[in-house]
Amino acid sequence: MQQESLVEYGFNRVIITVTAIMCALLEIIDTTIVNVALNEMKGNLGATLNDVSWVITAYAIANVIIVPLTSWLSQQFGRRNYFAASIIIFTVASFLCGNATSIWELVFFRFIQGLGGGALLVTSQTIITEVYPPEKRSMAQALYGMGVIVGPTLGPPLGGYIVDNFSWPYIFYINIPIGIIATFLTLQYVKSPNYGGKRSASEVDWLGIFFLILAVGSLQYVLEKGQEHDWFSDTSIIVFAIVAVLGVYFFIWRELVAEQPVVDLRVLKNKNLAIGTVLSFILGFGLYGSTFVIPLFTQNSLGWTALKAGMLLVPSSLATGLMMPFVGRMLQKGVSQKYLIAIGFSIFFGYSLWAYTIITPFTGESDFFFILMVRGIGLGLLFVPVTTLALSTLKGKDIGQGAAFTGMVRQLGGSFGIALISTFISRQSVQHRADLINHLSPYDLDVQQRLTAMKANFLAHGSTLDQATQQANKMLDVLATRQAMLLTYMDVFIYIGVFFLLCVPFVLMLKPVKSKVDVSQAAH
Incomplete structure (x- = not known):
């Protein structure tokens, strides 16, 4: 053959x-x-x-x-x-x-x-x-x-x-x-x-190609630039969002009526591919989203350099790499993809919950090392099983079309993840700060003691009474903002974790695969 x-x-x-x-x-x-x-x-x-x-x-x-x-x-x-x-x-x-x-x-x-x-x-x-x-x-x-x-x-x-x-x-x-x-x-x-x-x-299918470019290009623009332009308060975001929706609609219409579609959407009738495509989206969300949020937290809240923040993720990635041959061997021995995926999602939930518990203004590299290794193991249990499960009940040329979907939605999942996380951080931090400020009453004894201590410190360093008062109030505001950011990052981790945990029962509902997929036909 x-x-x-x-x-x-x-x-x-x-x-x-x-x-x-x-x-x-x-x-x-x-x-x-x-x-x-x-x-x-x-x-x-x-x-x-x-x-x-x-x-x-x-x-x-x-x-x-x-x-x-x-x-x-x-x-x-x-x-x-x-x-x-x-x-x-x-x-x-x-x-x-x-x-x-x-x-x-x-x-x-x-x-x-x-x-x-x-x-x-x-x-x-x-x-x-x-x-x-x-x-x-x-x-x-x-x-x-x-x-x-x-x-x-x-x-x-x-x-x-x-x-x-x-x-x-x-x-x-x-x-x-x-x-x-x-x-x-x-x-x-x-x-x-x-x-x-x-x-x-x-x-x-030139028309299909045109609608595809219009749809995914506009959608990616909205995801990349939405938070920067405050989403739908900006005319360009509204225009591109409308173009993306119309592009998706006309692309689907075209591919369903064309004799030789550039992307055969009919293959999505396959249940495992449809669910596998969703799982690929979630995998992209988790991979790129977590890769995005950790350097953001360490640089913005802990004051790390970009190089130091980037190096933090390397051991986690190596752990994922080391897991890959192990996972591949388990699949060869007939272990069901859905069980590996369910374990991977559960481990990712454990990682997120652990990260939620360690976030403080004093979190250091040693605190992150082991939880990021857990993240690496979780991702290692997800990538290969998700890809093979999505294609597991397809045959012949349908596998190539199915593989194209999983590749595209993994990329889009990452874009959605970064867009949603950045928007959530921006808005949730404002909410947390407002809540904290509301509780900082000048009549509160603890607040008075903290302000008095800070004023005394500034006075001891040569400030006048008025200057010390202003500096103490400003310092309290800075501390409230910093605490609001910490609370926001805690929310990000716990919500991502719960999101992954909710996926577990849906994965376990997938029907078992009776025959092994010939991945060689996965012509992306």
Whole structure:
């Protein structure tokens, strides 16, 4: 069979595996590596903070547009050619990003880089599974999962190191030698399956592609920029939200009536895929949301540097990576995906509850170490089982379409997670601060004692009575604001944990899988 002809052994398989993981890592690291360089870019390119945030937004929008189109593009041009072209686009765009002389030039090249990068992430999964024989494909998924899970947390510390020791263009330049090597190895070793011919230009679902770009591009814009513009109080957010809703509606209509849809939505009639797609969304929410909130808390509330905050997540990611082969082995031995997912969600709840209990103004690295290891184990139990469960009852070409959905919604889940968490933090902290201020009555004995002690301290350092009074009141306000933020982060952790715990009974309701999925057909 054609699929079996793609299986490789020995040196060739090792080379292809390393190439695919390397490309997936390149793409994922580039989603987060720029976060710590935004300030330097802002100063160097003379941009505002709103302008420079487009460096992240443009890449994310391009990513989420290209992911669902990747299966179709692979069929049109051949997987090896498309994969190699994507690496070249990503590499050339990286060089152009590093050489950008204005903020909007950089944003444009980041969009192009995102178009190449989205294909790297999803096509590499298909390549890495196809070169393994059926009995080892769960392990192949585990190897790929290591890159997907570890990547987001490697970006900030790597970016911090480069910015501290070199300059921001080098966060893009480091992609160039890796991209050149990966292109050569792809053309030399990767094979393309026989898709049975490509469609002519007149047969292509151009209208479907247009509606897809309109829908996911607008939705991603709303998620990335909503909190920054105070959501629906801003005209641009309202306009793009309306465009996103109309785009989704017309995209669904088009794909259901088209003879050869670019994305076959009928495959979502499969119960396990529909639920697996939802679980992929939740996984993206948990992975990117927790990766987002921990550095935010440590930098904003504890005053850590970006590099220190980024390094905190590395051991957790390594724990996830070490879990992957173990999970892959359990799946090979026939352990049900739904039980592993349920355990993973339960562990993630335990991590969130633990984080809720340790948050204080004095929380240190040692306090975070073990709870983040628990997070790593929980995520390790989720990634591979969620992916394989979603595809477990599909057959033939439907698996490719199903895999495209799981890849796209995982990305969207991360965007939703970050948007919701950032909005929640912004609004809940205001609420907590108002509640605390209401309880700080000047007639309260404890408040009077605290103010008297602070005034005495300022007087002892040379302030006048009026100055000491103002400084004490200001200090009390600062303490209330800081306490409000701590309470808000506690809320974030407990709500995320409860959200994951509520998913457990739904996972256990899934019907058992009678046969193992051939993941090699998961042509993203």
